[in-house]
Every structure is written in C-alpha cells, then in structure tokens.
Amino acid sequence: MLKTLRGIVQEVNTAGDLKSALDIIVHRVREAMATQVCSVYLWEPESSQYVLMATEGLKQDAIGRVRMGSAQGLVGLVGVREEPINLDDAPEHSNYQYFPETGEEQFHSFLGVPIIHHRRVLGVLVVQQQDRRRFDEGEEAFLVTMSAQLAGVIIHAEATGKINELNKAEKGKPSKVKKDQQFKGSAGAPGIAIGQAVVMIRTADLDSVPSKTINDIDAEKRVFQQAVDAVRHDIRSAGEKLADQLRPEEQALFDVYLSMLDDEALGAEVNTLIDGGEWAQGALSKVIKQYEQHFSMMDDPYLRERVTDIRDMGIRLLERMQSVKIDPIEYPNDVILVGEEITPTMLAEVPKGKLQGIVSVEGSSNSHVAILARAMGIPTIMGVQGLPYAKLDGKKIIIDGYRGKVFTLFPDSLLTQYQSIVEEEKELVRELDTLKNLPCETKDHHRMKLWVNTGLMADVFRSLDRGAEGVGLYRTEVPFMIKDRFPTEKEQMHTYREQLKAFAPSPVTMRTLDIGGDKELSYFPIKEDNPFLGWRGIRITLDHPEIFLVQVRAMMKASEGLNNLRIMLPMISGTGEVEEAMRLIHRAFYEVCEEGFHVAMPEVGVMIEVPAAVYQTRELAQMVDFISVGSNDLTQYILAVDRNNARVADLYHSYHPAVLQALKKIAEDALMEDVSLSICGELAGDPIAAPILLAMGYEILSMNSASLPKVKYVVRNITYAWAQALLARVMISDSPEVIHSIIELALEEAGILSFIRPQTGIMSTKAN
The missing domain is CATH 3.30.450.40 (GAF domain)
Structure with missing residues (x-):
C-alpha cells in the first residue's frame, strides 16, 4: 500500500x-x-x-x-x-x-x-x-x-x-463576491498599509532548464560572464537607489548579493560545470539547486532564509542569459508589492515615495527583505500561505503588519476602520516623538529603565533616536553568523568597541555566544534530534573555553576607557555553570590586564530562560551582579511549545498563568537578594505587559527600539499603585486570554489602549 x-x-x-x-x-x-x-x-x-x-x-x-x-x-x-x-x-x-x-x-x-x-x-x-x-x-x-x-x-x-x-x-458562471476575505501570515514589519497590489512574477524558470552538452566552452563562459556583469550592475544600482533610505549597515545586505557572484563563490562553481561540458544555463541551474538544497537544510532560520536570495540571484542571471525582455511596470502612487518571493532588488525598482507595503507568500521575518522593510518603515507580511497572489494585480488590498493579515476583499466599513487607524498612527508617531527625552516613570514617580536589544550597528542609531537608556541584550552571535569562520579576537574587539562607544556612558549588556537551538554557524554545525534541549548557549562555550576566553577578552579590551560593559551568560540551568564561567571570566580579566589594558572588572549576570533556573534564582543571584529573564525561551520551555512550529504556535502565550507565576517568583527572589533585575524578549516590548512587569518588580525592560515610545507612554500614564492593583487581579485568573483581556480593558478604561494600539479595534473575521 x-x-x-x-x-x-x-x-x-x-x-x-x-x-x-x-x-x-x-x-x-x-x-x-x-x-x-x-x-x-x-x-x-x-x-x-x-x-x-x-x-x-x-x-x-x-x-x-x-x-x-x-x-x-x-x-x-x-x-x-x-x-x-x-x-x-x-x-x-x-x-x-x-x-x-x-x-x-x-x-x-x-x-x-x-x-x-x-x-x-x-x-x-x-x-x-x-x-x-x-x-x-x-x-x-x-x-x-x-x-x-x-x-x-x-x-x-x-x-x-x-x-x-x-x-x-x-x-459555468461567475462566483459571488464575498463581503470579506483575509489571509494570515507572519508580521515582517509593523504598520498598516492600504494600496494597490502590484504582483511581481518572475519570467525565467530555473527548474525547466534542460541539461545540454556543448563544445565551445569559452563561448558559454562569455555568456555567463556577461550575465554576471549585468546583474552586478543591477544590484549596485538597486543599492544606490535605496541609499538615502538606509543606513550603511543595512545597505551592506546588497553586498551579500554581490559576494555570491564572486569568482570564489557561485561563479566558480558554474564555470567548473561549464568546463565539464555543460552549457551555461544548465550549469547555473544545477549550482543554484545545490545551494538551495544546502541552505534549506540548515536549522538556523536566518541562514535558511538565504535560499530566497540565492534563487533570486539565479533567476536574474538566467533572465540575462535568456535575454528575457521584461516590460516596464507602471507603479501607482500607493504600491503594495505582492509576490511568491519578494526580494530586496524588487524594492529598489519601485520609485521613491510610492512603496506602501509588502506581501510575500514565502519567507519569514528573517528574510533580507523583511530586515530592509523594518529599516525603511514599510509594513510587511511574510509567509502568507494560500494567498491567491496571481489574481491580485491592480486590486486594492489592506495589510495589517501588526497581526500579519492581508485583506483582499472587504466591505467599506472595514476599509474605513483601517483608514482611521492609518491617520491615528500618524498622529501617534508625532505624539510619541515628544517623549524621546522624557524619563520613563509613573505618575507617582516610580522609575523604570528602558533598554534595547541590538545586533547590528543599524539598531544602535535607531535606538538612540528613540531615547534608549542602555543595551539589555547585545546578540554577539551576529558577527559570528556573517562570517565563514570564527572571528578573531581583534575582529570581535573592533565590533564590540563600536557598540560600547556608541552607547557610552550608558551600559551595554553583551550576551556571550548563544548558538545551538535555532542558531547554527555554517562552519560549526550542530546536528541533534532535539536541538532546543541539547547542546546550546553556555553549554557549548564551556565545552569550548578557547571560544569563550577569546570572546570575553575581546569584550574587555573593547571596554577600555569606557567601562560600560556588562557580560551576560545565556541558557544557565545550574550554579555549576556559573561557577565555571566566572572562573574563566576572571582568568580572562587578569590576562587582559597583564597585556597592559586598563579595564575594570565588568558586571556579570545570568539569563533565566529555563524552568530549572527559575527555582534557583536566589542561589544564582548570590553569585552574580544582575539577573535578566529571557521571556521568549522561558515561555517556550514552560509551555513546551516551539512558537516557530505552525502546528502548535497557537499554544504559545506569554500571558499564560504559569509563565506569569514564574516571572513573579523570579522578581520576588531577586528582590530578596537585592540584585538588579531586567527582562528581555517580546513580552518586555509589549506595552500591554508593561504595567504588570512594573508591578512585579522588574527594573529594566529591554526591547526592540520600535517598542520604546509606546512602552514609555504607558508607564508615564499610570501609577505604581494602579499597576499593583491590576497585577493582583491578573494573578488570580487561570486563562491567558482572560488575563490579556483584563489588562487591555484596564488600559482602555484608563484612556491608554486606543493610543498605543489602535488596531485592536478591528473586528476579527474568519481567515481563509
């Protein structure tokens, strides 16, 4: 059978x-x-x-x-x-x-x-x-x-x-028009967009290229090289068109495309096949498919998303080799790009000021196009499976980048609601800009600190623009992921110095290398049946002290003269790991001092991300200077839910009573040991959660820079006593949905909800 x-x-x-x-x-x-x-x-x-x-x-x-x-x-x-x-x-x-x-x-x-x-x-x-x-x-x-x-x-x-x-x-007859029709994807960049869909259809098909044997190898190589030169010109042109909308670090994403064309990369492999007698188009098709297969098998979502970039590059080269004539597109003033795979170069083709939104059937928030969209402030939805995109060209659609929804057919009442939201959000941005230099404190003067999570220098500039007071999480794995080998101590020191200097004298919390789970280095593969419960975080770096010591030394050297470094240890599950890590950190400190660097011993803290650490908070607090809760992983482990798995993602809920009980216990234990307490992750950046985290005792919220103004607005418009009363009501509920509703209702009664999240007024309709 x-x-x-x-x-x-x-x-x-x-x-x-x-x-x-x-x-x-x-x-x-x-x-x-x-x-x-x-x-x-x-x-x-x-x-x-x-x-x-x-x-x-x-x-x-x-x-x-x-x-x-x-x-x-x-x-x-x-x-x-x-x-x-x-x-x-x-x-x-x-x-x-x-x-x-x-x-x-x-x-x-x-x-x-x-x-x-x-x-x-x-x-x-x-x-x-x-x-x-x-x-x-x-x-x-x-x-x-x-x-x-x-x-x-x-x-x-x-x-x-x-x-x-x-x-x-x-x-045998046309179907009736529905009153509304919506499709669900994942939020790539926040915001609401209403506009005319422009569907991007690729004209070349890599999968249909046959294999052919040729005799004139030099001629085929010339065909390929001409295509490479033309595409390289197109990519440079695309980067130049977006230059005034992106920071240098974001423009560097176009260098990723260009590097694929180097003689040592994709180009070399294509020429090798041509030398073996395969015609240029067939050689290109085979190489692209090999790359796709290799990258699609990677566990790390960022690297896996490079399949889109590789395929886009291959199609552009094939179009040039086939001399496909592409008719120029007439872009309306309110463009929403729609397609199976929207790529960065497609964004550059839209005239400045006309791009309002992006919808991609494939891809995720790790896609280069999503990264660029966030930088440009363009509402974006990725991974909209089931969207009949081929039928949308020229139609007016609505995209909700907060909830990851695309509306392709809708009543006038829904359009009116979303038009109101667009206007409200424009006003919201203007109002929140005035909060930039004001302190984050309640009406009764209870102070909270708002820090940011960073990974690229581009994050730094946006964070400072929005009034960030420090860095609660600097993801040091980013410099490791963009290389094809471990970065040297000197290279790491240079990267870390940029972050520390940009925020000085404000503190910068650098998490030691956190790979494994959903983050894999191409040159340090980790193959496990259950990576989230396997070799990851501190477990890897303690097993490889040569990696850990080099990184910590680089951090300390980078902090010379600034002294704003804090070191954070990820994935801690017991005191033994902290003892071993502290021994190595002190060793690195003495080595750096012996080399002649004048640095202070940085504060060291631990991340509480696994349930075991929740029940050892007091013991851990006695060993370190600060504690930071990683809310995303902690929620995942408490609920046994992989939020990236579509089959169970609905069970992932940051407001689950078990999660809130854990957060409250951590806060109580940290207070008893008088240790600094922060929280990073999506919950920290959710303005709805700010009152209860404040009431629990969290002193620092660390989030993406885009969330800073709204969280600050909430804190400045409530009292500490009000937040404590709300927390008491929340903690006796046994339903995450009810808890979320209680908080929203309280914020609405306080006149805050509509200001920080106007989109919640949209009525939910059945998804298609």
Missing part, C-alpha cells in the same frame, strides 16, 4: 492543474482500494457549500452541480465533525441525502474523510461501494493519508488562483 501511495503522490505532483490532480486522485484511489466510487467534494467559501469537483463511479454530469450546505448530507457531516465517517449502509443514516443526478442509489458502503489544512476544512474525499460492509482500518488509514496529500495540492491551487478558475469552469 505504501508503494501505491508513493506512486499516486508522484503522479499528482506532475499534474498540470488542479482538475488534472483531482482526476488522478479519484481514478488511482478507486483503483487502489478496489471500490466502485471515489469522489472529491471541495468547500466553496463564497457559497458556503461543498461542491462535487471530481468523481469516478458517479455520473460525470453531476460534477459542479451537486452542492451541499455546511452540515448537509453525509459529506457535510464529515466536514462538521472533522473526522472520518465509515458506514456499512449509508442510506439508513439520518444525514443521508440522495441526489438523483449522481446515480448513487446503488451504493451502500460509505467512507468519507475530511481534507484539512491548518484546522481549515478544504473538502471531503469519499469512496463508496455497493456491498454492505464497513471499510477496514487499513483502508481508512490509506484514505486519510491521501486526503492529507490532497490538502497540499488544494492550498497550492488557491495560492496560484487555479482553484477559482476550476470553480467557475464547473459552475
């Missing part, structure tokens, strides 16, 4: 369109299960009906004509229950509904399974037989497996718009 299943899947994957895929499935499933009927019913959202779209065994005239409501007939019952229904005599069931046009009156056995993708029922797959018998467990399992494969085919058809064409073809 497994061999049969694989054969069907392979055949379906070669189908040219959805109709062909459905026809293959009903034919091959009917054949494999030796049944008389196999049919596919697809859910049509605009009519709220299941429609017969393909069958073998029933009358073909019934296709497109047989329709059932959401709970009508056995098909509707399968959809409502979202589980298989297996009957030996279907006509006897109370939900059975007979459709004369199908000719199904002779069939008694019925097995229907739902076709589900991410909790959404897309349709129902059915087999029927004349005999009165229940299908056995093996047959049921086979059909369930087949429906899971079919779900992927349908989702792809939705994304490309093919499913709409099929619906119209089967009905």
